[in-house]
Amino acid sequence: MGAALIKITDGTHHSPPNGESGDFLYISAKNIKHEGVLLDNATYVTKEVHDEIYARCNPEPGDILYIKDGATTGITTINNLSEPFSMLSSVALLKCPTKILNKYLLLALRSPFFYAEMRAGMTGIAITRVTIKKLGNALIPIPPIKEQHRIVEKVSKLMTLCDQLKSCLSKAQTIQLHLADSAVYEVIGEQISNIEVAQDSTEIMKITTTLSLNHEKFDELAIIAPIILELGGSADAKDVWNRTKLSLPEFYAQLKTEIDANYVSKPARADF
Structure with missing residues (x-):
């Protein structure tokens, strides 16, 4: 990669005096994010x-910035700042020639293959790092510039499609949660929201009520009653739900069916 780029270097290796005020921004790894250079906590x-720093390492708009030291090694972005700034050595600067599109290089550096290659070669004791030499010796495919543009455009369209699919899944999940609420209403006669959605979109049951058997005779279509029987005749609703492996809407629909069949006692108002 070193032979293809105009420059590969890093910031100062000696942390200079820096603070909340001064003449020029001082950027380190903590400021490098996927979406650009963020100035939160910048000094x-x-x-x-x-x-002195800028004479050797001169980041300009459009240059590639790559975290090469520490736990966040591999995070890379395109410099979105118009003003000049100084950098610490934890960040590498990569300057592209006209034959290499910076957005294409960004995709190459973010690829799972390149990430794994760089992380595997990290050295150091207190803080592991990717050396400038290793970055320079790294191999990346460099197709003709027209093909680079085509690849960037294709990836952009695919990412847009992924965002659309994520939005559709979110809407579908919202509908599912509403169905679950309706099922709860049918079971306990009160319209109460039963579900919170975690950051990873995992359903979490907030009911802490107890489910009990009416009797120990039920047909082969029963799912919840056998579990309650196995747990001693009464059990926490959340524990029963986890054992059924059903989604929340499916669980509540099944619970209503088994309450109507008199297999399971209708629970009192749950503690939400």
């Missing part, structure tokens, strides 16, 4: 310090 250095 500043004097013009004298900046000039």
Whole structure:
């Protein structure tokens, strides 16, 4: 990669005095995010310090910034800042020639293959790092510029499609939660929201009521009653649900069926 790019270097290897005020921004790994350079918790250095660092490492708009040190090694972004700034050595600077599209290089550096290759070669004791030499020796495919544009466009369309699918799944989940609420209403006679949605979209039952058997005779279509029997004749609803492996809407629909069949006692108002 070193032979194909204009420059591969990193920021200063000696952390200079920096603080909340100064003449120029001082950027480190904590500021490098997938969406760009974020200025949360950014610090500043004097013009004298900046000039010394910038003479060797001069990030400009459109350059690639790659975290090469520490736990977040591999995060890479395109510099979205118009103003000049200084960098710490935890961030590498990659400058593309006209024959390499920066958005294409970004995709290549974010690929699972490149990420694994760089992470596998990290060295160091207190803080592991990818060396500038290893970055320079790394191999990446460089198709003709027209093909690079085509790849970037194709990936962009696919990412847009993924976002649309994610939105559709979210809407479907909302409908499912409403169905679950309706099922609860049918079971206990009160319209209460039963489900919270975790960050990973996993359904979580918030009911803490107890389910009990009416009697120990039920047909082969019963799902909930046998579990309650196995648990001693009464059990926490959440524990029973987990054992059924049903979704929440399916569980509540099945619970209503078994209550109507007099297999399971109608629960009192649940504690939500």
